[in-house]
Amino acid sequence: MPMTADAAPPATALDRSTPRRHIGTFEVPDDVTAVDFPLDGTRLETAHVTDRGATAGVVRVARISEGPGITDYVTHQKDFTYSTYGIHVGQDDRLTFFGDGQRIAVHLIDCREGSPRLGDEITIHMAVSPHRVLIIPKGVAHTLDGLGGVVTRDEPVWYADRNPDWEPDNDLVSFLRTAERAPVVRTNRHRLPVAAHLLLSRMSQRTNSEVRGAYAARFRVSVGGRTTYATIRPDWRAAEPQSDDHGLVRRNNFVLTGPESFTVVPSTDSCTSDVLEVALDGQDGRFTRHAYSRRTVTWMAGSEEADIEVVTADGEHRVVRLGDPTIGVRIPPGTWYRFTGTGRIWVRSEMELLDLSPWNLDHPLVRDLTTADPGEAGPSRPEQDGDRYLPGPALHALARMEAKAMSLTH
Incomplete structure (x- = not known):
């Protein structure tokens, strides 16, 4: 979730990782909006879209999908690239991509402790489309190519648990794309009720209205023979917005995910x-x-x-x-x-x-x-x-x- 974190969880004695095995590449036709993929729970679902909104010039309106109904957004500058994979321990991602016809590649690795597909990796090629939602379950590592100029809406589903791999303020575990092995993580089990989703989203609003810094990356490291997590935070800063003497312009709640890329949470x-x-x-x-x-x-x-x-x-x-x-x-x-x-x-x-x-x-x-x-x-x-x-x-x-x-x- 788009909140910042500084404290690392307690160290563990486990150094869990798995070799990566690429098992397939999947080309999604432009007219396909719903399909399942080999990694359990990974799929496309048909989005809720209406054509021609009532406001002048609006040609399409993308409503929320079924679920908790929280809407976070990630924008990507034109030269944006990911150098890492990320694994959510307590979050299912529900992603819709908006842009001007770009084609993207989604790379996924099953990192779930106890999964029969542990270490299996797939690649999905598809066009950016408001008509489908990509579901990436918690514990599945993901990175993407071709996101320059694309905006991603995430309607996350959040889970809680007593879990040494989970940091509530930043549940994303990162690792380099070049790594031959991927971390194995224990995922949270207990889905939060809608009221808790609203509470966490408002907490995220409050945090990102005050800090507006760079999103921190959390890596698993070994220190003195013990495994723990280290948090790295870039020093990106956003430019101040234009002045406004009519009270129309307001500063959004956001963190930076690149020098000119932003995670924008509700206002x-x-x-x-x-x-x-x-x-x-x-x-x-x-x-x-x-x-x-x-x-x-x-x-x-x-x-x-x-x-x-x-x-x-x-x-x-x-x-x-x-x-x-x-x-x-x-x-x-x-x-x-x-x-x-x-x-x-x-x-x-x-x-x-x-x-x-x-x-x-x-x-x-x-x-x-x-x-x-x-x-x-x-x-x-x-x-x-x-x-x-x-x-x-x-x-x-x-x-x-x-x-x-x-x-x-x-």
């Missing part, structure tokens, strides 16, 4: 979000507003010739340059906005829903969105001191219910 207490794919070319210039919800949008990948234009409460048109995943643009209820620029972008969209009445079970969310021609988009509704929003867990539950309903229609 709202619902801890969940959608991904919007936006075609900027050839739009009709219409503005959008949400009457009953506040949105925070974050550029994740794609064209850097992209802006968002917002009409303020006094009628001023404020243009914010996108292209920086460390900032989010806050759009209050009743605010007119539109995406402009050239090319195609992928943005994270987080929502907070106005609580109109504690007894109103017929919330007008279905009437939330309206559009207008440029000449019709007058001053936006000013944000009210009395605005109150539904609790994050309630919105989180609604998103998970939507995911379950979409699964039933597949």
Whole structure:
């Protein structure tokens, strides 16, 4: 999970490793969205995608899949490469890849203590696609090639246990890609309830809002004949965001996973979000507003010739340059906005829903969105001191219910 760690767990007397054996390479056709692979639990699942969102220019919306509903994101600079494998001890990765047609290679090694496939290694070749989710179970080492310019959404499943290989603040065990042997790890057994997922995600938000340093790598080492873990933290630092005198731009919660690559964790207490794919070319210039919800949008990948234009409460048109995943643009209820620029972008969209009445079970969310021609988009509704929003867990539950309903229609 995207939190930092400094302390190493107690040393153990075990030096567990396994030789690597490559057993196959799998080419995934572009039209295939669900398939199982030889390493138990490793598979592709069909994602929840709707075409043509209501916001002008949105050509595709990727909803969350079934599961705890937490959404973390990893962006990758154009020259990004991994020099290590990573093994999650207490986390299943559920990865969706967004980008402009890139092809990626996923390298996996079974490192699970007691697994009949221990040491077996496979390679998966596939195109980046919002239509499938790659499941990598805890204890399966992974590294990837071809991620330059790609953004990865992870909807993790977290587990806890009494386990000498587990460090709650950083459960990723790393080792070099060139190593002939891979570590063997004991994985956590007890899946956490949804409430615990929300708690951990909020703790991650708090940590990464204050530190915003580089993600630490944890390696198994031998010290004085005993095996323990050492943590290495690069000294990368992110540039300060542009100034903003209208209160629209906010600093996201993140850690650096490269000099210009970021793990971006949620900024709202619902801890969940959608991904919007936006075609900027050839739009009709219409503005959008949400009457009953506040949105925070974050550029994740794609064209850097992209802006968002917002009409303020006094009628001023404020243009914010996108292209920086460390900032989010806050759009209050009743605010007119539109995406402009050239090319195609992928943005994270987080929502907070106005609580109109504690007894109103017929919330007008279905009437939330309206559009207008440029000449019709007058001053936006000013944000009210009395605005109150539904609790994050309630919105989180609604998103998970939507995911379950979409699964039933597949």
